[in-house]
Amino acid sequence: MTTSKRSYHHGDLRNALIRAAAELAATGGPDAVTIRGAAREVGVTPTAAYRHFENQADLLEAARALAMDGMVAAMADYLAEVPTQGDPVTLAVERLRSTGRGYVRFAIEEPGVFRTCFTGGLRDPGSDGMGEPAPYVLLGEMLDQLVAVGYLAPEDRPGAEAGPWAAVHGLAMLLTDGPLSDLGPAERETALERTLDLVSRGLATGPRGRATH
Incomplete structure (x- = not known):
């Protein structure tokens, strides 16, 4: 597993990505929420993030x-x-x-x-x-x-x-x-x-x- 910029428990990557997406939204609004961006914030690969969210809209809905x-x-x-x-x-x-x-x-x-x-x-x-x-x-x-x-x-x-x-x-x-x-x-x-x-x-x-x- 890639070293994370944010600490999260094993198996809690989904919630970590949601929190990261919400923080992206806080600074840039909904357009700033992307799976790649959230993955970067958490410190994992986009591939790992896609295991939890089908697309950007799915992640944005969770952040919403x-x-x-x-x-x-x-x-x-x-x-x-x-x-x-x-x-x-x-x-x-x-x-x-x-x-x-x-x-x-x-x-x-x-x-x-x-x-x-x-x-x-x-x-x-x-x-x-x-x-x-x-x-x-x-x-x-x-x-x-x-x-x-x-x-x-x-x-x-x-x-x-x-x-x-x-x-x-x-x-x-x-x-x-x-x-x-x-x-x-x-x-x-x-x-x-x-x-x-x-x-x-x-x-x-x-x-x-x-x-x-």
Whole structure:
């Protein structure tokens, strides 16, 4: 076996290649992810890498899944900061907003990895084509909580993920690759909070939601 640039246990070459691919994506985006490049980073031959991944798309999909895990972890960190005691409506709205903050922060801090998260389709191929990616599932849980506390009307719940995700993802793209990429930290924070304000107000269709706006 070729001496590795990265340490990995025997039999764990696949995971080492995925981690290397994710790091390539972090610096160069999804186009930088190649089997040859990942093999070079790990310190093995491309032939060895091809035993684990059929092609570049296969490796990129594995890197995408790892990147998605990182995004969910960032969202969970912000979610953990929300108090557990207080007004149920206020807490439910703040949980929704916290996931949006984590999403945008991840995009700003890890733009290459963020781009890699969305190189494939919405559905997660690791779940037989029936599942949704974890950020989508987490957002759905936040929306379900808004319905439970009366903030979001039940009839408006089906498919409600699209609006909040579009708003937050659009802002993330503007801040990383678009005309808002030159904003300073304070201006970014203002843009984020205003976007979250609009999302929150747009979801306030239930009796408790209308009462707060």
